[in-house]
Amino acid sequence: GAVVSQHPSRVICKSGTSVKIECRSLDFQATTMFWYRQFPKQSLMLMATSNEGSKATYEQGVEKDKFLINHASLTLSTLTVTSAHPEDSSFYICSARDFMTGHNTDTQYFGPGTRLTVL
Amino acid sequence: QKEVEQDPGPLSVPEGAIVSLNCTYSNSAFQYFMWYRQYSRKGPELLMYTYSSGNKEDGRFTAQVDKSSKYISLFIRDSQPSDSATYLCAMKENYGQNFVFGPGTRLSVLP
Numbered sequence: 001g002a003v004v005s006q007h008p009s010r011v012i013c014k015s016g017t018s019v020k021i022e023c024r025s026l027d028f029q030a031t032t033m034f035w036y037r038q039f040p041k042q043s044l045m046l047m048a049t050s051n052e053g054s055k056a057t058y059e060q061g062v063e064k065d066k067f068l069i070n071h072a073s074l075t076l077s078t079l080t081v082t083s084a085h086p087e088d089s090s091f092y093i094c095s096a097r098d099f100m101t102g103h104n105t106d107t108q109y110f111g112p113g114t115r116l117t118v119l
Numbered sequence: 120q121k122e123v124e125q126d127p128g129p130l131s132v133p134e135g136a137i138v139s140l141n142c143t144y145s146n147s148a149f150q151y152f153m154w155y156r157q158y159s160r161k162g163p164e165l166l167m168y169t170y171s172s173g174n175k176e177d178g179r180f181t182a183q184v185d186k187s188s189k190y191i192s193l194f195i196r197d198s199q200p201s202d203s204a205t206y207l208c209a210m211k212e213n214y215g216q217n218f219v220f221g222p223g224t225r226l227s228v229l230p
Contacts, residue, residue: 032216043220044207044220093162093163107165108165110165113161
């Protein structure tokens with residue numbers, strides 16, 4: 001299957017600092033990438049949908065000024081958590097959409113996740 | 120009623136058992152159906168992918184889609200302790216970017 005990488009895998013930062021997480025599709029081009037948040041033993045929570053070259057679409061309740069998403073190329077999307085606070089500590093997972101018109105292919109491949117701890 | 124429902128488990132089975140994981144859904148427009156496996160503290164891994172109805176087999180895994188009943192299943196044969204994980208179903212319509220995930224079923228395969 002297709003490979004999506006995510007860096008860093010783990011980050012610890014002080015309250016008030018900003019953290020950037022990178023998501024890359026390694027062997028396919030992804031016009032759409034998704035960012036999720038997951039708390040322990042809970043399901044995925046979609047934060048935003050990012051389309052290459054345009055502004056991200058945020059889910060209700062997600063602060064777009066706090067979670068900055070940039071999708072500058074077909075293989076890279078970044079999530080920046082600005083002015084992080086302890087309540088932002090969570091597991092953040094990105095995914096890349098693999099879509100081929102006329103091939104009945106439309107699925108997502110996930111990155112390995114980033115564990116953010118804000119002290 | 121949630122758009123996709125899935126028994127949260129946990130489901131515990133002995134090693135070697137056949138496991139059946141299921142999802143029901145309400146949106147008859149769903150055409151793409153996926154099963155993901157997620158180990159603790161890892162991102163979900165795509166296991167099986169089906170377009171429209173029918174069965175698909177890959178090794179010990181079989182995915183079934185019954186659109187008339189709005190019901191999909193994942194069967195795991197000869198289950199192994201390494202299959203212990205949370206299994207997520209996901210679905211999508213033909214158009215748009217909206218993927219809908221089930222809440223996941225936690226499976227434990229006991230040696």
